[in-house]
Amino acid sequence: MRLVPLSLAVVLALPALALAAPPLPGGGISGDSLARDIGTLASDAFEGRAPGTAGEDRTVDYLVRRFREAGLEPAGEDGGWTQTVELVRSEIEGTPALSIAVEGERQALTQGEEIAVETLRPGARVHLEDVPLVFVGYGVHAPELGWDDYAGQDLHGKVAVVLVNDPDFETPEPGLFGGRAITYYGRWSYKYEEAARRGAAGVLIVHETAPAAYPWATVRAGRLGPQYDIVRDDAEAAHVPVRGWIQRDLAESLFARAGLDLEAQKRAAQRKGFVPVPLAEATFSADFGVERSRITSRNVLGLLPGDARPEETVVVSAHWDALGKDEGGGDGDPVHHGAVDNATGTASLIELARVFAAGERPDRSLLFLATTAEESGLLGAMYYAANPLRPLATTAADINMEMWSPDGPTHDISTWGMGHVSLERDVAAAAAVDGRRWSPDPKPEAGFFYRADHFAFAKAGVPAITVGPGMDQLEGGTAEGEADRAAYFATAYHQAADTYDADWDMRGPVTDLTTVYRLVEDIANDAGWPQWDAGSEFEAERAGSAAARAAAGD
Known part of the structure; x- marks a missing residue:
């Protein structure tokens, strides 16, 4: 670990409030401890921490040992440390045969290059032969907005070509979707879900770096390895036979050969009243075997029982998994180490405990x-x-942690997306104790609110938030912070290059985790309950369990 001395100017700039901040127990957050756990979890020995692998076994064993050493009690099933999570594992066998054809002229496509496909649908083989392609704009059906990109189009036996993000992402003025801040309609997962409800044979999302918020390398890395799903009774209906992404250049060529202009069609899709456009004489073919199995993965849970109201719970969470190994990665390192994403968050659980x-x-x-x-x-x-292993009705909040930055301390700390929840104000109050401030998500259009584990709690009504690093660096300011963040997403996010380095500046994670400690402490000792703001899409779900919280306070 490299500790970079603060300049005199930076020291003088620290608010006086920070000098009076109450100390943390146990000597406070230790950068050395964080670095040790991050380095271990992101090492080659953990093989990228993929579910259902030897890397998972090592990760779970390590977490159990470190939770026990930290002083927690087991909080899993049957008095143990884990909760069994049954998953279906799907992996394409060999090299898939993929192609498009326009007016009989066929173009072979290479998995991971022009296209990246996957499947979660039950079955040992995917076979689509010259299935018609239909452009369905952003693939959104929002009846509350009077918006339907499908406009009665029958998708059975057809593959939908869709744009990523929301119709408002590139429009000069905010429209029905509220501007550049993404809604769930803009997430790739929603587009797959809606196409499945329509009975489509497949979905191909047109990749563009800005609206997707990550480069093609991230798409490739996430699709070439095994795919996982929870065990579902309705898996046949929940998933299309084949789904994936295509490069922007391929989409432009495809549209042009079908007599269409991609940019013109995109502009049309940004307006209410868009109707689907069949890609004339254009078809898609796919043929590949699928190896399927059920695996048992595990959540790891440790409890610190409360003193006054032990039946009430504050969840502190982070995901331990990364993307495992990609032997065909081509860069000489098959391991997706997941150091920033999310060994930093996992190590933070241990240190907070x-x-x-x-x-x-x-x-x-x-x-x-x-x-x-x-x-x-x-x-x-x-x-x-x-x-849930503890009732959600009396779970006060989920505080989730993701992707602390090794690029130095910041004046601010941030949260993912615009959650419209009182926890955002609570983060601001916790940061102020140490003379810091809360910054709202600088890129709500990237959809991070829907891309972290807190979202599962939010959908269940529990006030939830993911906390991440700010970007206003003590040395370099916001410009330096934005440059460092952009470089990470361009070169390391979901790639083998997301590695731990002993020269990391651990002052940033230490400062951020100190703020998280104060946040969790405040929620855990407050008799009140965090709330969704009026009008939040999760407010009604939470209201349904209000009686249980009222009874807990009696």
Whole structure:
């Protein structure tokens, strides 16, 4: 670990309030401890921490040992440390045969290059032969807005070509979708879900870096390995036979050969009243075998029982999984180490547990939850929210942690997306104790609110938030912070290059985790309950359990 001395100017700029901030128990957050756990979890020995692998076994064993050493009690099933999460694992066998054809002229496509496909639908083989392609704009059906990109189009036996993000992302003025801040309609997962409801044979999303918020390398890395899903009774209906992404250049060529202009069609799709456009004489073919199996993965859970109201819970969460190994990665390193994403968050669970256990017990119990299969669609968190081991009605909040930055400390701390929840104000208050401030998500259009485990709790009504690093660096300011963040997403996010380096500047994670400690402590000792703001899409779900919280206060 490299500790970079603060300049005199930076020291003088620190608010006086920070000098009076109350100390944390256990000697406070330790950068050395964080670095040790991050380095271990992101090492080659953990093989990228993919569910259902030897890497998972090592990860779970490590977390159990470190939770026990920190002073937690087991909080899993049957008095143990884990919760079983049954998953379906799907992996394409060999090299898939993929192609498009326009007026009989066929173009072979290479998996991972022009296209990246996957399947979660039951079956040992996917076979589509010259299935018609239909452009369905952004693939949105929002009846509350009077918006339907499908406009009565029958998608049975057809493959939908869709744009990523919302119709408002590139429009000069905010429209029905509220501007550039993404809604759930803009997420790729929604587009797959809606196409499945329409009976489509497949979905191909046109990749563009800005609206997707990540480069093609991220798409490729996420699609070439095994895919996971929770065990579903309705898996046949829940998934299209084949789904994936195509490069922007391929989409432009495809549209042009079908006599259409992609940009013109995109502009049309940004307006209410868009109707689907069949790509004349254009078809898609896919043929590949699928190896399927059921695997047992695990969430890891440790509890610090509360003193005054132990039946009430504050969940502190982070996902332990990364993307495993990609032997065909081509860059000489098959391991997706997942150092920033999310060994930093997982190590933070361990360190927070140690510090809290060293002090006075909070009024509410703290549940430290390390989830599996976040990278496959928040599956571990979804499973816990559907099968909670402590009642959700008396769970005050979920505070989730993701992707602390090794680029130096910041004046601010941020949260993902615009959650419209009182927890955002609570983060601001916790940061102010140490002379820091809260910054709202600088890129709500990237959809991070829907891309982290707290979203599974939010859908179940529990006030929830993901906390991440700010970008206003003490040395370099916001410009430097934005440049560092952009470089990470361009070169390391979901790639083998997301590695731990002993030269990381651990002052940033230490400062951010100190703020998280103060946030969790405040919620755990407050007799009140965090709330969704009026008009939030999760407000009604939470209201349904109000009686249980009222009874807990009696």
